[in-house]
Amino acid sequence: MTAIVFIGPTISEAEVLSVLDADCWSPAAQGDVYRAVQQRPRFIGLIDGYFDGVASVWHKEILWALSEGVTVLGASSMGALRAAELSAFGMTGIGQIFKGYQSGKIEDDDEVAVVHGPAELGYxxxxxxxxxxxxxxxxxxxxxxxxxxxxxxxxxxxxxxxxxxxxxxxxxxxxxxxxxxxxxxxxxxxxxxxxxxxxKKLDAFELLETIKRTMAEVHAPAQVSFTFEHTILWQQGTASWSVRQDTSEHSRNVLDELMLSDQQFAVRQKALLRKSAVDWAFERDVEFSASERREVTKRFREQAGLLSGAQLANWLSANDLSAEEFKELLIEELSVARLAEDDPEVFDAHALGVLKLEGAYESLARRALHKAEILGRREGETGAETSPSGLHPTVLEDWFFRQRPNYGGFGSVKAFVAAHGLQSKDDFYTILAREYLYLQQLESDAG
Missing domain, CATH: 1.10.150 (DNA polymerase; domain 1)
Structure with missing residues (x-):
């Protein structure tokens, strides 16, 4: 991920994306900058943030972001305020409002504060x-x-x-x-x-243009002149801000219900995989492009039948998710996929281990041996190839996906191939060709 921008009443997501390929988050509250750094962006643009009713962005989480090598820019609203307060520590202030606060010409928080509508009405x-x-x-x-x-x-x-x-x-x-x-x-x-x-909007656009221009340059991680202190207060804060940490009574009750259901073990195993993938991606500073994020969002919404904005909003409400939490879940999906792609041989070895422990290995092994025997005999008797060279990829795709709508829910052959840990479409077509010819030969032998 390259840039995360906190926006709300100052500027819309459509306006942001008209300038910059960025991930747009809602107005920042305390802990949100810390959570954003978990996504490993190169830039964080702080524009809108909460003043009343919700704890505001903490100065220390911005300092931590800077110490982690993230370039943090502020403008327009809460961003201008925090940038004026932290410019000496490396936060970059942008625009006339920032200059007003920095010079002392503007002093009061209410200079930038506004009342705004809910997220559903675009703030x-x-x-x-x-x-x-x-x-x-x-x-x-x-x-x-x-x-x-x-x-x-x-x-x-x-x-x-x-x-x-x-x-x-x-x-x-x-x-x-x-x-x-x-x-x-x-x-x-x-x-x-x-x-x-x-x-406020003019300054926000200037911030976006600054990030866009800086992205095109050779960008070294931001350097800071201070040593970040991991105080007890900081440790307490980060413990409460951990991504999507939810200790509400309702969430605890949901997990109690899970323990009593047949899904508990499977969900726990998947959760452990997701945690491992997220930790792996974090340690390696893995970035996901905007196109990857859009694709995984599109694929999920198609699979879940969330084709309209109203359907998605209702689903988020029913699942107690904010828009940002939903985006973070999809980033986890991308992390799992990238982990599998990074070292497919190791992943495959673990997959074989799981099959054996779950009792599914034996039947698949028998079928694999039988297929090799049948195709070997067929090739020896007829000289026919068992590679896709004799079968057009389109024919194989139509045959395989006939009973798997929307490419098995992945939206494209490319996405399906990547999700299943294959190195290329050629590998996929070889597997399909072998299966097609195997079934064809079984049908011929039976007739």
Whole structure:
């Protein structure tokens, strides 16, 4: 993975992807930067983050990300705040809002804070931040819509309001007719839709462009001038932030139900495999491209019948998953697949061991010996090849996948081949050709 960007009301995922191939996460809360580093990105872009009701991103987790060699950039909102506070330690601040905080021209958190809608509505902003209001009013004065004094008056009025109530409609409604005549108020209202300045979005785009430009350069891991201290408080924090660690009573009850079911052993074995794969990928700084992430997401949704956004949202709710947790689960899927691809011979040896312990080896071994005997006899009697050279790959694919819709749920031959640990499509076609000819010969012998 190359870049993770925390976004919300400032900029949409579609806008991010129009500039940068990045993994978009929801507004950052405490522990989210730590969790993001587990995915081994080269860059973390902190734009949106929570202020109220949820613990904010901790400075120490950003310092830890920097000490791990991740380039962390901040802009627009929570990102600008944290970058101003941590720029001396290596965090990169981007944009005018960051510069305002760094210089002391901007001081208060409420300058960037907004009320916004839920994730289902794309974090729709429901209030206007001061960092957007101030340059917009300056622009109105420069355009002669307002006088300099009127611009300053409205700016002070907006600043005096609680950030939750700060909207253009409220600013205009609360303005004094003595300070802002009705005609001027209407002129400003008419001017705003086409001319309001969204400085937070402008800074967010600048952050994305900076990451994109830096990606194209030779990139050495970020160097820091401090030694990260693994304090008791840090250890307690990371213990509670461990990826998807869920100790709620409901989750504990679900696991109790699992223990009483027939699925317990199989689920436990799969969980151990996933943990091993995730640890393996983490230790080797394995990265997954955006196309790999999109493909595994597409494949899962097709397999699970989650074709619409509403179906996916309902499934996430039913499974107590956030969008980020869902993405992390799919990263685990990719880690398992990559582990199998990395050393297929070792993986195959373990697969044989599992077959033997589970009592499935003997029947498969008998069939393999019988197939070799039949195909050897057939080749000796007819001179016919048992390789795919005499059978077109399309014919073999149609035959094999006729009873396996959507390529066995993997979406493509390439994905199916990779998921089953084969080195190439040629190996796959050889296996299919041998099976096809084996069944054909059995049918001929029986007739």
């Amino acid at each position: 729709l902003p429901l209030s206007e931040p001061m960092v957007n209001i101030r340059p917009t009013l300056e622009g109105a004065a420069a355009s002669k819509v307002l006088s300099k004094e009127q611009s300053q008056y409205l700016c002070l009025l907006a600043k005096s309001m609680d950030y939750r109530e700060r909207t253009w409609e409220q600013v205009l409604e609360r303005s004094s007719s003595n300070e802002l005549p009705k005609s001027v108020r209407q002129a400003l209202a008419d001017w705003l839709p086409e001319n309001r300045i969204d400085q």
